[in-house]
Amino acid sequence: MLKNTHIDNQAVLISFKSARYYFLILLAFFLPINEKISTILILINVFLALFELKKFKNLKAFFPLILIFLLYAIAYYRDSYQIGFNLFEQKASFLAMPIILGTIKVSKKQLVNILKSFVYGCIAACIISILYAFFRSFQFNPFKFYPYSLSKGVQDITLLEELPLQTHHFLGNNFAFNIQTLYAAMYYTFAIIIIYFLESKSKLNMFFIALLFISIILVFSEMGLILLGVFIILFIKTKIEKKHFIVLVSLLLVSILYLGKDRLSNLYEAFNTDDVEEENRYFIRVNERLAIWNSIKNIDKQKLIFGLGYNKAQKELNRKYQLAGYYAEPILNKNLNAHNGYLQTLIETGVIGLILVSFMFFQLYRKVQAYENKKMKLIANSFLILTLINLVTESMFTRYIGLSFILFFYSLFIFTVPNTFLTKSKELNTIT
Numbered sequence: 001m002l003k004n005t006h007i008d009n010q011a012v013l014i015s016f017k018s019a020r021y022y023f024l025i026l027l028a029f030f031l032p033i034n035e036k037i038s039t040i041l042i043l044i045n046v047f048l049a050l051f052e053l054k055k056f057k058n059l060k061a062f063f064p065l066i067l068i069f070l071l072y073a074i075a076y077y078r079d080s081y082q083i084g085f086n087l088f089e090q091k092a093s094f095l096a097m098p099i100i101l102g103t104i105k106v107s108k109k110q111l112v113n114i115l116k117s118f119v120y121g122c123i124a125a126c127i128i129s130i131l132y133a134f135f136r137s138f139q140f141n142p143f144k145f146y147p148y149s150l151s152k153g154v155q156d157i158t159l160l161e162e163l164p165l166q167t168h169h170f171l172g173n174n175f176a177f178n179i180q181t182l183y184a185a186m187y188y189t190f191a192i193i194i195i196y197f198l199e200s201k202s203k204l205n206m207f208f209i210a211l212l213f214i215s216i217i218l219v220f221s222e223m224g225l226i227l228l229g230v231f232i233i234l235f236i237k238t239k240i241e242k243k244h245f246i247v248l249v250s251l252l253l254v255s256i257l258y259l260g261k262d263r264l265s266n267l268y269e270a271f272n273t274d275d276v277e278e279e280n281r282y283f284i285r286v287n288e289r290l291a292i293w294n295s296i297k298n299i300d301k302q303k304l305i306f307g308l309g310y311n312k313a314q315k316e317l318n319r320k321y322q323l324a325g326y327y328a329e330p331i332l333n334k335n336l337n338a339h340n341g342y343l344q345t346l347i348e349t350g351v352i353g354l355i356l357v358s359f360m361f362f363q364l365y366r367k368v369q370a371y372e373n374k375k376m377k378l379i380a381n382s383f384l385i386l387t388l389i390n391l392v393t394e395s396m397f398t399r400y401i402g403l404s405f406i407l408f409f410y411s412l413f414i415f416t417v418p419n420t421f422l423t424k425s426k427e428l429n430t431i432t
Contacts, residue, residue: 020048020104027100028117031408032125032187034178035400042093042404045100052103061367061414062098064360065407069094071307071349071356078309090400097407102415111416115194115379122191123208125184126215129176133169149174176219183401185224186390188212190409193231193382197375223393227386289339289393296320296338299347307350316347337398341391344398357397360410361388367414380413 027041056062072091106114137147147169168174176184192212195205216224237245296317308316314335321336338344346354364384371377387396387406396402 016048016051020045020052021106021110023048024100024104024114025117028114028408029121029124031118031404032121032179032184032191033128038404039400042096042100046096049100049103053099055103055105056099058102058415058418061363062102064356064363065094065098068349068353068356068360071353072310075307075309075313075348075353078312090398091403093400093403093407097404097411098415101408101411104416106416112198114412114416115198119191119194119208122187122212125179126188126211128178129215129218130170132177133175136169170218172220175215179401180399181219181221182223182390182394183399183405184219185216185221185227186386187405188216188219189224189227189231190383190386192228193386194379196235197378197382223390227389230385230389231382292321292336292339293343295323296343296347298323304346305350307346307348307353310348313344313347337395339393339395341394341396344395364410364414367418371417376417380417383409383413 023041023045027038027045030038030041069091072094133147136149137145139146148167149169173181179187189212192209195209213228216228233249299316299320303316307313314337317338318335338347342354342357345357361384364380368377368380368384371380387410390396390402394402396406
């Protein structure tokens with residue numbers, strides 16, 4: 001009787017562990033596909049993780065994330081003197097992801113499957129975008145293939161063809177209809193890195209890399225293309241001699257300077273004028289983000305010690321946009337954030353918040369350098385580089401799609417990977 005009870009308990013435990021693993025697989029898969037489904041899966045994973053909360057051991061790594069969440073709670077409270085649902089909706093990943101990934105122990109094969117699931121999710125997102133673009137391009141009365149949109153009130157075909165990023169179904173936001181272009185490029189770049197560093201040489205995986213590469217070009221995110229270029233250069237560096245690499249990089253720099261000569265000219269003019277409004281006009285011609293950063297450089301430094309809070313920070317940003325003479329409607333009407341994760345954190349939560357976020361990434365860096373598995377170390381370091389660079393041009397902590405990506409893989413690399421193998425390990429399975 002006791003023996004049978006023990007067997008039943010073991011079966012329940014195995015089933016529970018399997019359920020946790022498969023729901024984690026589903027979360028990784030839907031992360032690049034759909035925000036609502038991935039949010040539901042986060043809630044399910046947290047619920048299951050609470051039953052094994054006693055297994056959470058690395059409180060030292062979790063503590064900075066708790067403090068960051070509390071700082072955001074204070075920032076929200078300072079706006080309305082109450083903590084509402086918005087806080088948990090937007091910032092809960094600081095608590096949820098560590099709880100999910102800090103209480104589960106997986107095998108090496110299962111760890112690879114989690115990474116594979118994210119890759120397949122990115123591939124599925126690319127295929128969905130391509131199929132949807134084709135679907136919208138076919139007109140049936142009369143039947144023809146016309147990949148331009150007339151939905152924005154623009155009826156002139158010539159004008160449509162002159163604005164491909166705004167109107168072409170296979171480019172920009174129209175192509176990445178379910179995800180902002182910068183985040184799509186970031187997700188797809190990381191998926192390519194995972195495939196490459198796991199050293200799969202099959203034709204199918206080369207096709208997947210080509211599909212992801214083409215999709216990054218189609219979403220046409222400047223930062224996405226830059227990031228992809230950085231990793232391509234790093235890849236080439238490992239394959240050719242140093243002198244050839246220097247020549248290649250020199251040619252690329254000369255090409256970039258030539259192609260960007262108009263922007264460099266505007267940048268030069270911006271730094272050589274004393275008129276604030278004229279300065280911002282030159283910055284806008286280079287990149288809208290430069291105008292945003294230039295507009296907010298004069299925020300009272302004393303206000304940045306403890307931050308301004310959530311809504312008050314946005315009001316201050318809007319005020320600085322106006323004072324700097326940046327009257328472009330997208331800024332004033334859409335309440336654009338700082339478009340820099342470090343600046344946004346500083347404005348909302350103050351110096352303490354920026355220090356904690358910096359320490360969070362430093363903690364991950366130290367943890368990753370302790371990895372003995374070279375492939376996992378390369379993937380984790382690539383994630384860190386990808387995230388730190390993207391934070392320069394995007395306030396990723398203000399968007400679920402950015403924060404969930406950061407915290408999912410941050411928690412995977414700082415909690416789950418060390419639990420799986422921190423000491424001597426064999427080579428990982430390939431992604432095939």
